[in-house]
Amino acid sequence: MHDHSDHSHMSDIEARVRALETVLTEKGYIDPAAVDAIIQTYETEIGPRNGAHVVAKAWSDPDYRAWLEEDATAAIHSLGYVSRQGEHMQAVFNGPGQHHLVVCTLCSCYPWSVLGLPPVWYKSPPFRSRAVIDPRGVLADFGLVLPEGTAVTVHDSTAEMRYLVVPERPEGTEGWSEEALAGLVNRDSMIGTALADEPAEHAQEGAR
Amino acid sequence: MTAPTPDQPFEQPWQAQAFALTVHLHEQGHFTWTEWAEALSAQIHSGTDRPYFGHWLSALEALIAAKGITSATQLSDTAQAWKDAAARTPHGQPITLD
Structure with missing residues (x-):
């Protein structure tokens, strides 16, 4: 006492x-x-499930993907995820040989409407300062080691422009429903510090 | 660089409150989001070592003072009044300003 x-x-x-x-x-x-x-x-109500919905739809629907590439702000709004701060959204697409990572070196700008509030590490000075200088080192800290030949592009968010990373669709998910696909899209994969989950990880969870 | 860990957006209620006050004031048109980002960035790059939401709160106080909404003195007087009220309130009872 x-x-x-x-x-x-x-x-x-x-x-x-x-x-x-x-x-x-x-x-x-x-x-x-x-x-x-x-x-x-x-x-x-607002969290990374919103972003996962956007990504899963882009994986399943080529027309939606094209719209997301062309005008992410409108494509995201169409699913009901409207930004309260009025900033523009840009979607960046991972693919073979290309990885994207999002940071805000200035403060902590973040795509709230699709990811909710930023995690603590996103706001931390080490992440903000190192992501631009040494993106591969930062990714390694997150346990993500990319192939030698993969280019890493870093996007610096601002009050006017926020980015959503669309991770690569995992192999072995052909024919999956949009809802099942969304379950593979973790928050960090939409910031670029992780990949989408492997289907096997989810099968194991189901078996446990 | 610390290893990523699962986390809650807000560690304490006052952080959520400070966040929501900022969003609400912006929605009412009292400042633009760019002005807010500049105010927050100024605190983060001020050289003062504080936790993130400490920067956030200082930025909000500074921005609304700069906008003439209130003054630093009025805020600090009111904060002291709340501390005095807490000190005279028995534990378990709601704290109120007289």
Whole structure:
């Protein structure tokens, strides 16, 4: 047991956030219920499943893939994933001999509408600074070693432009439904620090 | 470079709150997302070593002060009022400003 008083403690940082809410509410700049709704949405509804849906559709439907290449913003919006920040989306496609990696060297710009909120490592200074200088070293840290001849292109996100990596469709998935394919698309594969899951990994999970 | 680990977007409630306040203010048109990215980047590159959401909160405070929405003094006075309120509130009861 600690010997502090039984009164409440509020950390400096919590008090600063409370102060922002108080002042902004009193001045009429914010609606606290709307703020709560935003938290709820980001915690429950927006996440990498949205991006996996986009990727699986691009794998299954050549027309959709072509649209995604041409105008990713519109193709993604068509599935109901609309950006609240108004930025443009660009889809970049991995293929034989070509790998894409996304970073934001400036801060932490991220395609929220399709991937949710960025993971901690995406926001970390080592990732932000090294991804451009030594992308292969960064990928190796994630356990991803690409063939010698594969080119790695790094895309630096901005407030206006965000990127979605479309990983290569794994072999052995011919005839899979869009929904089953989406199950192979992990979050990191859409940032470029991983590949899509192998079908065998999922078969093993099923057998366990 | 640390190994990637599964993680939650928010480690503590105040981080979610600071995030949502920013998104909401932007949606109300009080600043553009480019202005926000610049404010956040300025904190991240300020040389001050803080956790990511510490930068986020400082950027939000600085941006709304720059926009004339409130002042740094008003924010710090209100933060102190909240700390005082917490200190006089018995554990388990809701903390309120008088």
